[in-house]
Amino acid sequence: MFSCHPSKKVIRRRFFSLLKSHLLALSLFICLSPAAGATESPEQISQLLSRMSQALRERDYRGLFTYEFGGALQTLQITHQVTQGVEHEHLEYLNGPSRRVERKGRDISCLSAADQVLRGMLPALDGNFHGLSQHYHFYLRDEQRIAGRTAIVLQIVPRDEYRYGYTLSIDKETSLPLGAMTLGVNRRVLERLQFASLDLVPSDDWVEGVEATARVKRTSWTGCESPSEVLGWDLSWMPSGFVSAGSSVLPDVGELKLYTDGLSAFSVFVRPMEKSVAAQGKAQRGATVAYMQQQMFNGQPMTITVVGEIPARAAQRIAGGIRQVSAEVISNDH
Template sequence: MALLALCLPAAAFAQQQCETLDPSVTRLLQAMSSNAQQVSYSGVVTLQRGGDMQIMELSHSVENGQSTEQLSRLTGQDALVERSGHPTECMHPGHQLLRSADLFDGSFCGLASVYRFRVQPGDRIAGRKSLRLRVEPRDMYRFGHVLELDEDTALILKSSTLSADQSVLEQFQFASLDLMPGKSPEAQIAHEASHPHPHETEHLRQGIAWDLAWLPDGFMATDSAPTASQRKSYTDGLASFSVFLEPLGAAIKPGEGVARQGSTVAYTRGVLLQRRPVLVTVLGEIPTNTARMLADSVRLR
């Protein structure tokens, strides 16, 4: 309930902003959100973070209402990631914000309250025509994005994450793309996703009860994690982050640690909360100052 209350001011502001949201942006967001799960495709993609460039092969197939994804690295050390048996109608909080009909009468107010959108002619990516969607943050707590969307399917052909000075932090792009035939379901039925935290044992869940006293507008919890869970995750529909709280046996020296790779930051700090030493870690696609403010807002319940 506390998290819901934190999100309500953004919702109220969003309803004022929705009247200025261009209908072309709404249609593009709707297509991007729904087609991403319904279209089968494969291709070669590049991921650039600073001076690091990785080339990978990506495939996404849909059959009988289930999606399967496979990602394999073609450069550097071999790595293969596969996800299978995921219902295409499964709706996560991020999808809810993109497809926010249940929240704000079919408009995209949840995102419009914290981002500005502009549609422009796009470049030719992987041999396909695209539309460019510029996503500009309304505050300093999140990054901007430039998305090149396929004109026919609204799949993201290229995605660039921008810092406040407009420098590119991270860029994903299809070098080649093959669309595979697939049958879209005749009806869409939304089911709330309720997945357990991966690799989180009951021992890890039995921490101390805590919460955040502050969240940037527009962010909501991605799941119903217990109050004593050592990890809680949040999203605004485009960006996401997790906050970890680890009880310590003894206090550590004051200070903070910051590591960044592309758009992802890892921020750590040892603090005393009600005389209890804990280690707070914030990991996500957010600016460093946002991560610092989130760590400052951790409170024991």
């Protein structure tokens, strides 16, 4: 619940505007309990995840998929093409208001941590399995049939309470993810994504003109060489295994830092508190949580917001551990 001066409706609208950029993050397809015995070999799982990452970056594909979260169900069409080594992606909402997201301009060799987490439906995982195995158990399950294709089912079980569990259904032929589901406490389904159709043969008419009624958001992927901003604050605690994936200062948003453990991701926003809004508390939509609180920085009230695909208890603890960093410490670190 929120404690604030404006209406709860206004505060929730502010929170969910932050959540929109995270709604296509990690998800899982099927709810299965782990079997007794050891997890799969690190080499076997690492190769599977690496092939999936490579397929997401380098293959041409177009498909229809459903995305279920927080009691809502959306149908979307995604088109991904690589032209002369550069990625182009189009995401169109087929129900509700007419919307389309277009992204382009990233070289397929670009593998920065931030891009791996924020690039699209699922993050890239190249070469990071051995670190992940310290925080997750991995199990291979029976094959499944999705969108008329055979999929390998990989169940991912967290080793602690500060991250979610996942199951990925990975196409046996192409290594593209065909289905996904995010599981919370007691394996409760938080988000579900599943392809209904998938076309792997590129066509010149894949990228069609956008109707005049459609709202189109056009963005470019950040280059691998983009430097991170040096900010005057840091985290005193975060779940083990998470590392920095970049930082920046965004207009109308504030100072931002990104973190990932390779599977999960969260962002921390810090900005001066608006006089008309003094809110604190949490909001959740599917697997994405936003937790907000206030803190004084050098006598100035600041609003701290943690947004990501992590349990609420983790977001609250992260927000409560923001600390200022002196100029001397920043200079020594950089």
